[in-house]
Amino acid sequence: MRLKKVLGVFIFLILTLGILVSADIFSINSGGSTGIVITPSPELEGFFFKFNVGPFNPVPLLTSLNGRNESNTNLNCSFDVVDQDSPTLNVSVKWYKNESYQFLVNHSSISNNTHVNSLLLNGNLTLGDVWKCSVSVSDPYNSTQFINSNDLTIIDITNPNVTIISPNSSINYPTLDVDFNVSVSENENISACLYSLDFDSNVTMNRLNDSYFWDSPNLGPGPHDLTYYCNDTSNNWGTNSTNFTILNSAAISILLSDNLTSEIRWNVLYLPVNDLDAVGNNLNSSTWYMINISATNTLVDLYVKADGDLYTESLDVLGLGNETYTFNSTDPTVSGSNKTTMTINYSLIGDALGDNSVIYMKFYLDAPSTQSAGIYSNALQFRAVRNGETP
Secondary structure (H helix, E strand, O other): OHHHHHHHHHHHHHHHHHHHOOOOOEEEOOOOOEEEEEEEEOOOOEEEEEEEEOOOOOOOEEEEOOOOOOOOOOEEEEEEEOOOOOOEEEEEEEEEEOOEEEEEEEEEEEEOOEEEEEEEOHHHOOOOOEEEEEEEEEOOOOEOOOEEOOOEEOOOOOOOEEEEEEOOOOOEEOOOOOOEEEEEEOOOOEEEEEEEEOOOOOEEOEEEEOOEEEEOOOOOOEEEEEEEEEEEOOOOEEEEEEEEEEOOOOEEEEEEOHHHHOOEEEEEOOOOEEEEEOHHHOOOOOOOEEEEEEEEOOOEEEEEEEOOOEEOOOOOEEOHHHEEEEEEOOOOOOOOOOOEEOOOOOEEEEEEEOOOOEEEEEEEEEEOOOOOOEEEEEOEEEEEEEOOOOO
16 A cells, blocks of 8 residues: 555656656756656656766866967867767867966867867967866756866976077188177077187177177187077077188287386485386376387287396496386276286296287386395387287
8 A cells, every 4th residue: 555655656756747847857966976867768758867977077288289389389188078968069179378377268069079179279288387277067957167278387498599690610711800799599598608719718608689699809820619598598509600710911010118118217316226117107197118019910919028137327236136017008007006026037028918918017116225225227129920820
């Protein structure tokens, strides 16, 4: 009796549902992956229960299209859509940058058992970004949760491309004034450019902007090997090399100031004296002793020596070891320079001097109390040679 009552209630509920629901399918879904579907069946002249199995969870994989994970290549969120009983499915792809939601991309009516590629265009990418995609697949009745892909960090592994503007290997330069210039192309930011001339130490170049670097080196005649190095902010290095020749013909001349065309003189009025200024020292002001360099197609080394000891008109002699000098290539006052004892051998006072260089000099004298007073003087000789040569 109780069984009949239960069956009666069940049949009543089914008939009631059939009356109230005019759709061909009635779905009961509690939010899980399986729903109950009530479908009319002519054979049974009533209803029967059918369970809908939801889509399988996707397994998204985030990659760079060219495998380099750089900002100039699209990202691809790829996954398979699989469902046991639905011929087409819908897909939602969420994109996250640095764990922050960016936007949603929907893919509709995707055939079952299809491999899907959802692209993120490279215009959205910046060096250092960390991206991931999150995917949900749905059929008409059920949806998966959003499943996250792996994280992908935007990096830079491309070496800068260094183009040599000058010097030109096809030119034999008739002058030492050869500038070094390069242009650099790079998908991110350039950090610095350097060069090595004739396999010597690296020299940092001047930066005009992110794509142009230059320098004006001191050069000598003959063949030269040159290598440029440029790196970006990710420490990728690009290099380029060339060779060039500066013709081996040169002209050197020096012009002495008036006070150097005659002998160097000291007025020794009392004794002893220590570091007595020569007449042309001009005390602490700019010296009157200077040598101007003129050089074509070469660098210059400048040397000085004395003819011998110092004499007065009455032939009093003061040994050359009492004479010292200082020199400077930038400071006309020659202040703070170390004193060097004058000798009858050539001593270097200027190294690798270019055209229009100037050497400034001052001269000093010591004399003991036993020395006679008077005007002491001696003559100097200057010799300019190519850089690296000896007089």
